[in-house]
Amino acid sequence: MGLFSKEACVFCGKEVGMMHRSKMAGGDYICTECKYLAHPFIRIDKVNQEQAKAIMDEVANSEARFQTVNWDKVVRHSLGKNYVFYYSMETGEFAFHTPETEKYKNHAIYYMSMVRPYDKNLEWSMNQGNATRLPAFSKQQYADMITLKEQKDTDGKITGWKLYIPYFREHMDITIAFPGNTKESEVRGFHEQIINIIGGYNSAHMVNPTERAQMQQTNAMQTASEMLKAAIKGEGAESIVEKMQEGINTANEIDAGNVKRGLFGRLKKK
Numbered sequence: 001m002g003l004f005s006k007e008a009c010v011f012c013g014k015e016v017g018m019m020h021r022s023k024m025a026g027g028d029y030i031c032t033e034c035k036y037l038a039h040p041f042i043r044i045d046k047v048n049q050e051q052a053k054a055i056m057d058e059v060a061n062s063e064a065r066f067q068t069v070n071w072d073k074v075v076r077h078s079l080g081k082n083y084v085f086y087y088s089m090e091t092g093e094f095a096f097h098t099p100e101t102e103k104y105k106n107h108a109i110y111y112m113s114m115v116r117p118y119d120k121n122l123e124w125s126m127n128q129g130n131a132t133r134l135p136a137f138s139k140q141q142y143a144d145m146i147t148l149k150e151q152k153d154t155d156g157k158i159t160g161w162k163l164y165i166p167y168f169r170e171h172m173d174i175t176i177a178f179p180g181n182t183k184e185s186e187v188r189g190f191h192e193q194i195i196n197i198i199g200g201y202n203s204a205h206m207v208n209p210t211e212r213a214q215m216q217q218t219n220a221m222q223t224a225s226e227m228l229k230a231a232i233k234g235e236g237a238e239s240i241v242e243k244m245q246e247g248i249n250t251a252n253e254i255d256a257g258n259v260k261r262g263l264f265g266r267l268k269k270k
């Protein structure tokens with residue numbers, strides 16, 4: 001069980017040394033190959049086996065969707081390596097292809113409605129259930145929030161850049177790294193094009209049908225889990241039926257367009 005011993009990957013069973021595995025929350029190990037079936041921007045060390053499996057299923061679905069979406073805005077930056085940003089004006093979905101995400105088997109898809117809202121103080125405070133607490137970024141524009149930062153060494157020499165998009169999801173940061181030998185004008189150009197495209201997004205945008213379907217899935221899973229918890233706790237049939245009724249009500253609200261994703265992707269009534 002030491003540092004140099006081999007450990008079995010909890011997904012494929014392969015015995016791997018420390019250079020080829022990551023430890024997940026809960027102590028299980030995942031091998032590098034299986035890690036690349038998960039999500040490029042969700043920290044695998046912060047999720048447990050069950051959550052990692054759910055993420056793998058989700059990105060497999062994302063890949064299928066990635067192949068069919070009409071990506072009407074595509075920004076390509078090619079300087080030795082390929083950086084591509086995909087955006088659908090119709091649905092507000094976006095995706096990335098970078099040297100880092102390229103290692104992953106499936107493309108993850110992101111939603112504009114889950115990029116932290118700008119200039120929407122009221123919406124934020126309602127999400128928090130606290131009208132007096134407003135974080136600084138709620139007043140910012142997308143252009144200020146989607147940042148490009150230089151990475152420098154102690155001598156002040158540029159060692160690379162990081163492009164960051166704030167996103168409402170647990171254990172996740174959309175951070176695109178560019179190595180120091182990338183041409184600065186190209187990196188800045190890529191960043192500006194993304195801001196121009198995303199800046200045109202109206203955050204009052206309707207919830208798109210795919211996102212609605214995914215919210216229904218989340219609701220179904222949550223409802224089943226609530227019912228199971230009630231059953232395990234020995235709560236009576238009435239309580240279990242009540243949980244089911246709550247789930248049905250939420251499903252109807254999602255269909256009516258009255259539900260959106262809040263902090264960490266949780267379902268929130270509008």
Ligand SMILES: [Zn+2]
Pocket residue numbers: 009010011012013014030031032033034035
């Ligand atoms: Zn494995």
